[in-house]
Amino acid sequence: MASVIYFLCALTALACAFLLLRSYLRQRFRLLLWSGLCFAGLAINNMLLVLERIFLPQIDLSLFRLLSALIALLPLLYGLVWEEE
Structure with missing residues (x-):
């Protein structure tokens, strides 16, 4: 059961990265880029x-x-501290 949970956590993080980076390409809001990279x-x-x-x-x-x-x-730390918008 633990292996399924580990795999699902990896898959969820990958899906979040994909969705954030895709949103960045559409909207060009830089915090989306930093979050997607994170x-x-x-x-x-x-x-x-x-x-x-x-x-x-x-x-x-x-x-x-x-x-x-x-x-x-x-x-993400860089984006939160040094980015201004």
């Missing part, structure tokens, strides 16, 4: 979790997951 990174983070927990349980990918989460949040 969710794309979080989808990668969730895919690493699926890879670690289901396919490669003997390998510890926690450092890569933490780094991907940090990198995923940086565009």
Whole structure:
């Protein structure tokens, strides 16, 4: 059951990234871009979790997951702090 939940979380983050980036291409509101990039990174983070927990349980990918989460949040942080509109 846990593997299904991990996979659904990755799929949801990927869908959110797709919808946000598609909305950015239509409306050109920059916060949509930063949010879409953040969710794309979080989808990668969730895919690493699926890879670690289901396919490669003997390998510890926690450092890569933490780094991907940090990198995923940086565009959103930039957009919230330095973007003006």
